[in-house]
Amino acid sequence: MTDVADAVLTPRAEQTRAAIVAAALDLYRERGYDAATMRMIAERAGVSTGNAYYYFGSKEELIQEFYSRNQAEHLAACREVLATETDLTARLRGTVRALIAVMAPYHEFAATLYKYAAEPASPLSPFSPQSSPARQASIALYREVVEGSKARMGADVRERLPELLWLYSLGITLYWVHDRSAGCERTYQLIDATVEVVGQLVSASRLPVLRKALSDLLRVVDLLSP
């Protein structure tokens, strides 16, 4: 690990760094992750391979750039639904659909990428400490999905639901990377079907019969988080 990581960069360095990132993302989209070698990326960026490694300690580290780009685009893509819609199910559907739409151009790339994200020890894992800021940002988005809705629920549910919805979005993403249907229509079907269930379960969460199962479930979330 000899890269400059998150240090403050001079304008010149920033430019070089950006060139490497752009070249990498281009090549990933064009030829996939494995076929895009560090030699190619450096060459297209107009720098030496050694210089590329000066900025990014490994080929994997470049993937983080894909993440942050996506996170920003997703936020922008949700803004409208979250500003206008008040139904919880509709807000959730809009948010998760936007997530998939934003990632769509990188469908194939995302598939090979999951390989690295799934490794528990990897900094690319969504559960890793390195991913904590991105994770918190995502959960905050789902908190906005919940808070901006007119749905009524218990305080305990309201507290934990954003995390659960974030986990839910991971599940949808996992399905999406496996989805080979045209235009990923099956993923959209899955979203439409599951957001309905989520909405109904949230409503049902106020029923006394489900109280026990619910508090058990929330205890599980406690187990998952800290």
Next chain:
Amino acid sequence: MTDVADAVLTPRAEQTRAAIVAAALDLYRERGYDAATMRMIAERAGVSTGNAYYYFGSKEELIQEFYSRNQAEHLAACREVLATETDLTARLRGTVRALIAVMAPYHEFAATLYKYAAEPASPLSPFSPQSSPARQASIALYREVVEGSKARMGADVRERLPELLWLYSLGITLYWVHDRSAGCERTYQLIDATVEVVGQLVSASRLPVLRKALSDLLRVVDLLSP
């Protein structure tokens, strides 16, 4: 892909193949997946690296051997609970606890391994066509968990529950590979907490209020399977 895959082997070839597998599993346990190079594996097996590649098209392919070994051990480890217990929750708890117990010696190895299983295109993915026999066998086991219980449920639930439980076991496994607690106690806590929820949800599934959410949920499973 130039390996001999599932072709019928002469006794001599069978012996060579077995030696390679044994060397690989030993080295994986001793030093982990990445540190066990194909050169090492071949050397310990007493063959050339080229010969190892004659039997296994890639390093990843050797992992399949770990899977089949595990599947067999898990089946054996569940037999007692499934023969004696009739409560659905208890049957499920016993089965999933057995799964984790069987994999325990390979905890570290399994973590690095998940990297390959998570890649959708990989034959190692639990959803891949190549994994279909193993998947069917697993689902059959969870069907036995359901069928052997005295729990009452609708025909539609009974039909789809085994698949759901298999997915559930994948989720537990995913948590387990991330679990760094001593003796993986947190995973066992998670199992104990979630099997209760599952049992309660199955009971609750007969309530009319949940009918709509339930049929939606089952439709989701349809979407996931075929």
Next chain:
DNA sequence: GTCTATAGTGGGATAGAC
């Protein structure tokens, strides 16, 4: 601090002779 050039390590995987 930013970058080049180059030489080298050791890994997965393959070709082709035997």
Next chain:
DNA sequence: GTCTATCCCACTATAGAC
């Protein structure tokens, strides 16, 4: 079926130019 030899890759090391 088995080997030897080889390829190309990610990645490292280093010496030095600007």
